[in-house]
Structures are given as C-alpha cells and as structure tokens.
Amino acid sequence: MAMTPGRRAGVWVALCHSLLAAALVCSKNHANDLVDMINKNRTALKLPALNDSPGIGCMALQYIELCKGNCTNNVPHCNVTEDDFTEIFAPNCGVELPTFGTLTGQIVGCHSKYLEPSLAFSQVLVKDNTSLSLLRNKSHTEVGVGLVRAHKGPSFWCVLFSSDHANSTFVLEDRGIGIQQKKGCFSGSSNPCSGGPKRTATLMSTLAVALYCLCILLFHM
Known part of the structure; x- marks a missing residue:
C-alpha cells in the first residue's frame, strides 16, 4: 500500500532527525x-x-x-x-x-x-x-x-x-x-573532538546525506 503524502513526510523527518543526531554525537x-x-x-x-x-x-x-x-x-x-x-x-x-x-x-x-x-x-x-x-x-x-x-x-x-x-x-x-x-x-x-581525516570525512558524509534528505522532504511538501 502506497504511503500518503503526510506519512511519507513523517518518515523523511524521522530519518533526517536521526542523521542529524548522529552528526551531533560525532562532533561532541x-x-x-x-x-x-x-x-x-x-x-x-x-x-x-x-x-x-x-x-x-x-x-x-x-x-x-x-x-x-x-x-x-x-x-x-x-x-x-x-x-x-x-x-x-x-x-x-x-x-x-x-x-x-x-x-x-x-x-x-x-x-x-x-x-x-x-x-x-x-x-x-x-x-x-x-x-x-x-x-x-x-x-x-x-x-x-x-x-x-x-x-x-x-x-x-x-x-x-x-x-x-x-x-x-x-x-x-x-x-x-x-x-x-x-x-x-x-x-x-x-x-x-577531532578523530583525524577518517572521522571528519564520516561526519561530512552524514551531514551531506541529512541535507539531501531535507531537500527531498521540501520537494514533496
């Protein structure tokens, strides 16, 4: 069964929040x-x-x-x-x-x-x-x-x-x-805390994915 627009938006919001939370943990x-x-x-x-x-x-x-x-x-x-x-x-x-x-x-x-x-x-x-x-x-x-x-x-x-x-x-x-x-x-x-290039790259990737999710969310609103 296809999701309604409202439910789809809710899923994207939850996903973006999870990614942003992960990014904040990495940067503490x-x-x-x-x-x-x-x-x-x-x-x-x-x-x-x-x-x-x-x-x-x-x-x-x-x-x-x-x-x-x-x-x-x-x-x-x-x-x-x-x-x-x-x-x-x-x-x-x-x-x-x-x-x-x-x-x-x-x-x-x-x-x-x-x-x-x-x-x-x-x-x-x-x-x-x-x-x-x-x-x-x-x-x-x-x-x-x-x-x-x-x-x-x-x-x-x-x-x-x-x-x-x-x-x-x-x-x-x-x-x-x-x-x-x-x-x-x-x-x-x-x-x-800085954990070197690998940890920095991981953080940047997480932020990039989070921003991508937000763009998709805004597009479907």
Whole structure:
C-alpha cells in the first residue's frame, strides 16, 4: 500500500532527525563528558565537584600525545618528566607560567579502539581501586581531561588533578583562543573532538546525506 503524502513526510523527518543526531554525537567534546562523569561520581558520595580547568585539560592532552603508539594490553607507556609540564605542555597550551600551580595526581589509559565516554570511564580510567581512590581524593579542587586517537590505532585518555584554588591557576592566555588543536580534544573547551581525516570525512558524509534528505522532504511538501 502506497504511503500518503503526510506519512511519507513523517518518515523523511524521522530519518533526517536521526542523521542529524548522529552528526551531533560525532562532533561532541567527549572530554567534557568525562569530567561530568567524574563529578557525578564524586557528588554521589557528597564530595565537592571539581572545577573543569581548560588549562589542565590542555596539558592532559599534551601529556597523552606523547603516549601515542605505546599501548600494550590497554596500558599506555609514557616517557614524561616533571620538566615536560613547564617546558613543553604549558607553553604549547599558552598557560601563563606565573599561574602554573600544583598537580596532585594523574590517571592515564588506552584502548585498542575508540570507546564512548561511559565505557572509557568504567573500562579504562576507573578500572581499579587505585584510580577510584585518586578520583575521590578530598584534596582535589580542579580537573582536566585530554583524549586523542592514534591514526588507525588505539585511543588514549589522560586525567590530571590539582589541589589549587579554582580559577586562579593554570590560566590560559587570551582564554585559550589562540590554541590550535588539530587532534583530539580537552575538557573546558567547546571545541569538538577531532578523530583525524577518517572521522571528519564520516561526519561530512552524514551531514551531506541529512541535507539531501531535507531537500527531498521540501520537494514533496
């Protein structure tokens, strides 16, 4: 039985909405999602939520960038020194050095494939009592998350904590406007995660199909 014009239009609307929803999911900043999960875990135990610091998040991304290509059994192997934070990470991010505070903990993890934030949180970042205890440390005041995926390889995550006064440390020059981040993403930023050419191409294809559907819908109205 042929569909009526009204029903046909309804089918096209539903299809377009689904495609647009998929496009929006692809363009989200999943580092921010992970900070939300960290804070929900803390507030569920009546612990204070942590300030989402873009300066710390950017450094977390710089940190985990050095681990790319070194993931064995979902464990990253990173050759990072304390000097790297002040000599490489902070300058790359535009963190004002006089505001460089104290970092009090870190959680790093990797996986052979990309995981959505909820799975990354439970299977990679908080997979044992040590990382769970660090996440729930009462002295923490700030947090930052960075994530990146190696080209055709594993994904990497990094969480950095600080116990300094919120909003007064790890300040980004020009509020971070000058940071050009081509891969991955970090929390505290509205920029969507970038997964490389393949993920960008997939997003563009989805948007193209969605626009095509809208054109067809308008033609039949």
